[in-house]
């Protein structure tokens with residue numbers, strides 16, 4: 001399929017009567033317990049990103065805005081996964097509002113545009129990537145290797161911007177309907193303070209990465225405790241649910257404001273989400289990686305579910321049993337769709353505060 005731009009409005013539900021920042025005019029239910037399908041619930045539509053193809057950088061869909069005043073390079077990235085629309089809606093909003101840094105440089109990047117261009121509301125999971133997960137290729141051993149894929153080509157285009165960034169925010173969304181947002185601070189505590197300073201969302205995570213490959217936020221200095229560079233990945237909510245786009249914009253504005261890149265008053269005037277009462281940090285001890293396509297949970301699971309007792313049978317995988325390793329085990333983003341060998345199916349952690 002050619003990389004033709006998506007139509008301006010692709011709604012999997014009834015034709016939208018009004019739009020606001022990529023939200024179709026048909027309300028979506030957001031209960032967590034229903035077995036909803038996309039056609040019942042989706043209302044985010046892909047924003048028309050064609051106006052943003054030329055960002056003045058020579059790399060399509062990457063915008064660089066230089067204040068001319070010395071300062072850090074701050075980068076916002078959307079569409080690391082091509083079907084996670086919330087970040088694209090947020091960056092589209094920022095570009096339409098002509099956001100410019102007060103000092104330093106601001107980079108706004110729409111990452112996996114080849115996948116995004118294939119977004120089809122009838123098969124919304126199919127456009128997460130084209131050849132491979134763009135968020136597993138950031139180790140130089142992969143990125144600088146001779147291997148080729150659609151995603152590796154794009155990662156190599158994005159690398160100079162990413163490697164110049166002092167602060168990076170990577171915007172994502174999750175499978176589970178109604179799932180509350182969380183920030184992944186990486187595999188060390190070095191970016192936790194920044195996440196707390198932003199104040200949003202309510203759950204913070206320090207985890208162990210993925211067996212399948214290095215994430216963007218774990219690349220180079222972002223993961224080096226001796227480096228001042230910091231990166232955060234925010235899971236803004238559920239795929240295609242309008243609140244995820246509100247959260248994406250809210251987090252972008254708080255991030256830029258906290259770093260002094262934009263005027264605090266301007267950012268505050270456009271915030272959309274109330275701050276949580278407090279932020280709680282979950283520290284992940286282990287991820288469960290599927291050994292085979294037979295992996296299945298043996299009880300109903302959901303994101304941030306807390307299992308009181310150690311030793312509770314959680315999943316089976318081709319004869320292997322997975323049990324909770326400790327009391328008060330918190331499940332992070334259990335994979336609700338069939339997995340494959342090597343895929344992270346859930347992460348297990350505990351609240352630290």
Ligand SMILES: [Zn+2]
Pocket residue numbers: 080081084171172173
């Ligand atoms: Zn994602």
